[in-house]
Amino acid sequence: MVRTASTTNPQGTIELMKIPNDLQIVSSASIPKGQDCPVDDLPELYKLGLSMQIICEKEKGIGLAAVQVGLPLNFFVVNFKDNFRFFLNCTYTPITEEKEKYIEGCLSIKTPEGKLRYFEVERFKNVIIKGKELVAAPTLQIKDFELTPTDYYKIVFQHEIDHAFEILISQIGKELFLWSK
Numbered sequence: 001m002v003r004t005a006s007t008t009n010p011q012g013t014i015e016l017m018k019i020p021n022d023l024q025i026v027s028s029a030s031i032p033k034g035q036d037c038p039v040d041d042l043p044e045l046y047k048l049g050l051s052m053q054i055i056c057e058k059e060k061g062i063g064l065a066a067v068q069v070g071l072p073l074n075f076f077v078v079n080f081k082d083n084f085r086f087f088l089n090c091t092y093t094p095i096t097e098e099k100e101k102y103i104e105g106c107l108s109i110k111t112p113e114g115k116l117r118y119f120e121v122e123r124f125k126n127v128i129i130k131g132k133e134l135v136a137a138p139t140l141q142i143k144d145f146e147l148t149p150t151d152y153y154k155i156v157f158q159h160e161i162d163h164a165f166e167i168l169i170s171q172i173g174k175e176l177f178l179w180s181k
Contacts, residue, residue, distance in 0.1 A: 019044070019048055019071060021051070023048075023051050023052065023055060023069040023070075023071075024055075024069065024070075025055065025059070025064075025068055025069060025107050025108055026068065026069060026070045026108065027108065028106070028108045028109050028168055028170060030070060031067045031068060031070075031108060031163065031166070031168070032067055032070065032071070032072040033067070033072060033164070033165070033166045034065070034066065034067050034072055034073055034074035034075070034163065034164025034165065034166075035072050035073060035074060036074055036089050037066075037073045037074050037075040037088040037089050039088070039132075039142050042134065042140040042141070042142070043140060045075070045086075045088075045134055046086070046134060046136060046140055048066070048071070048075070049075075049077055049084075049086035049134060052064045052066065052069060052076075052077045053077050053084045055069065056077055056079065056084070056107075057079075057084075059107050061079075061107045062078065062079050062156055063076055063077060063078040063079070063156050063159065063160045064076060064077050064107060064160075065160050065163035065164060066164075067163050067164055067166075068107060068108045068163060073088070073164075074088060074089050074090065074161075074164040075087070075088045075089075075164075076088075076090075076160040076161070076163070076164070078153070078156055078157070078160060080153065081153075085133060086133065086134040086135075087131055087132070087133050087134075087145075087160075088131060088132050088133075088134060088142075089131050089132050090129060090130065090131030090132070090157070090160075090161050090164075091129075091130055091131065091161060092124070092127040092128065092129050092130075092157060092158055092161050093127060093128045093130070094124040094126065094127050095124075095126040095127060095128060095148070096124075096125065096126055097124075098124070098125040098126070099122040099123060099124055099125060100122070100123060100125050101120050101121070101122050101123075102120070102121055102122075102123055102155050103118055103119070103120055103121075103176065104118065104119055104121050104155065104159060104169050104173065105117065105118050105119075105169075106119075106159070106168065106169050106170075108168070109168065109169065109170050117170070117175060118175070118176045119169040119170060119173030119174060119175050119176060120173055120174045120176055121169050121172055121173035122172070122173075123154070123155050123158050124154075124158065125154075126148070126150075126154070127148070127149070127154055127157070127158060128146060128147070128148050129145075129146065129147040129148070129149065129157045129161070130144075130145070130146050130147075131144075131145060132144055132145065133145045
């Protein structure tokens, strides 16, 4: 069975996109650019989020972007303080230009043996995250949100939002060989 959602192409027209039920993480070379996520079918968007949550949990990840499963949407899931939450059409803005170095892995960037590759990445020290969140209680709805994370979530959000804009840690970071032979 294949589900559908709509996206807007560069000409501004709406087109249907197929969402396979057997979602899988695609290689970093196959990650598409994310587009604004449509909000015309919240039950299907919620099912997509749940499917991505299952993949993220199975892979022991903290976040997963729709583009990592081959869907060109600015949509991602994050295990935010022990609760998976679904975010869409998000951006981040640095509060200052100050940056810090962090070590990051990515579920789409693995060794041939299937192990995560790690990169040292400079991230903004303080950011404001803005976008929308799909919430399920009491009914499915989209809520605007703004967040200024102060812990490691500031890295997670920057990482997941970057995916939608075709930015990978392998492009902006320096690979570390932490467990080489």
